[in-house]
Amino acid sequence: MAGKGLGLAVLLLLAARGAGEPRGCEAVRKVFQLRQLGPLRGLPHSPRAGVDLQVCTSKNPTCCNKKMEERYQTAAKQDIQQVLQTSSATLKFLISRNAAAFQETFETVIRLAENYTSTLFCNAYRNMAAEAATRIQEFFTDVGLFIFGTDISTEEFVNRFFDNLFPVVYNHIINPGQTDVSLEYAECLRMARRDIRPFGNIPKKVIGQMGRSLLPSRTFLQALNLGIEVINTTDHLHFSKDCSRALLRMQYCPHCQGLTLSKPCMGYCLNVIRGCLAYMAEVDLHWQAYIQSLEELSSAMRGTYDIEHVLLNFHSVVNDALIQARVHGPELSEQVNKVCGPPVRKTAQSPSCSFDQNKDNEGLKMFSRDSEETLANRRKEFISHLRLYRAFYGGLADQLCGNELAAADGLPCWNGEDVVRSYTLRVVGSGIKAQFGNPEVKVKGTDPVINQIIDKLKHIIQLLQSKSFPKYYNWDLRQTGSGGSVGEEISGDCDDEDGCGGSGIGEVKRVMKITDFYFRCIKNVYSCITW
16 A cells, blocks of 8 residues: 555656656657657757747746647547547447348338239239239339338328229229220229229228338338437537637647646546537437437337338238229229220230249348347347437546546546646536536537537427327237237227228238248248238
8 A cells, every 4th residue: 555655656746747847858749740740840859938839838848839739739629529439439330230221121021012912913813913013013112212201192102002003903803804994994993993992991091001100110210310410410519619728738738748648637527528518418318308209119110000010911901902892893893884984995905914923032031030030129129229328418528538538536637737636626517507617618609500400309309209100008908819829919099990900801800920921921922912
């Protein structure tokens, strides 16, 4: 113990001697060169009067001149920028990696759903598959555009799909003929579909399902991209003149006195960094609300709110619509005759199915995975990691000083003027209001860039908490299907239009585990359209 105390006293003595007047400037010049702060020409070889210095002033001779002070000023800002970017790198990677992964997964689900729907027509309605192919492709293109941010209406593209499908169904199921109906007659059928209602209530059900499943996924993806934007913005924060001077004084002014190895006292570091990051600390409450809202929405995206369930079950809903049109064919044919007249046909017959059912077989195998790797579980795992960063912005200054910048407890440290045993001035808290009376940095007004990013966070939080989205506490009710082997999830507001119940015309009555569904499709593509 006595040895440790003597060693500390020697360090303090040596530091104090160095702080009074450096014996030479060789060590300062060497560090300046190693850090590549600029050319050595013109730098002092021995201590001199620092009358030209503006920040690193001292009553004693100094190893700095105005040129060095300017270089140090630039380096101090670059250093803190680098430390900020390093501290947020893991968080940024977490969000950006998952944003890319979710987008890729959504694209894969859309592609598979399109293939399943095309397979339905090739296997069960082969004579109309070629004509339906374009309608199917357009529909899933619209699904992708909506999920990835295009301003289109789910109701509009769902209605357009069934409008365009009706002439094909009429020509091959309701009133089949040797040749196709004319373009003019097909247009009449398209225009009349919503009045004739050949598919019953199914288009309305699909509109509801698409809205409930696609909008949360779209918003979830938008929220992740905004998270990346928030981090990019705070990583490149503009520092005020007073903050820049304080950073220079804390990090490089000791060099001018020959103290190239000194580190700032913890309290001193906290005052400087909390002052410089005062605007950024205002993001804290909104960032916490952002993560909480993401977590709640993610927990609720199940059943008819789950994009996997809805899109990969779409082919079955289409099959139900076609069955309904076939069952009510004679009645529908009479209604069409009243609106459009008797069918007018072309001389040529449309080609049959040309869809290659096996072209994406490898993609199917790659996408199949065990129950631990479903989209819902991936979201859950992501949120569990993201939750660890809920207080990231509130504790950033403490993290930087504790891990990177400040001297360890008990060691001599720099207080802005000299090397001392401890910092004795008042240490302020985080945030703009707490900076009143900060002895190291003067904080005034607000930062318009930070205000803008806070406004964006508020907006996405409102979207994540939208009343049109499910609430996570509505998903506690589970019941076993009639066969006892398949789990069925039911929300508190589920009705027939959600697709949770049957209508007697082939509506989907069970919700299979998506992973089981994948494996069935791999073994037998046709099973994808018959369960």
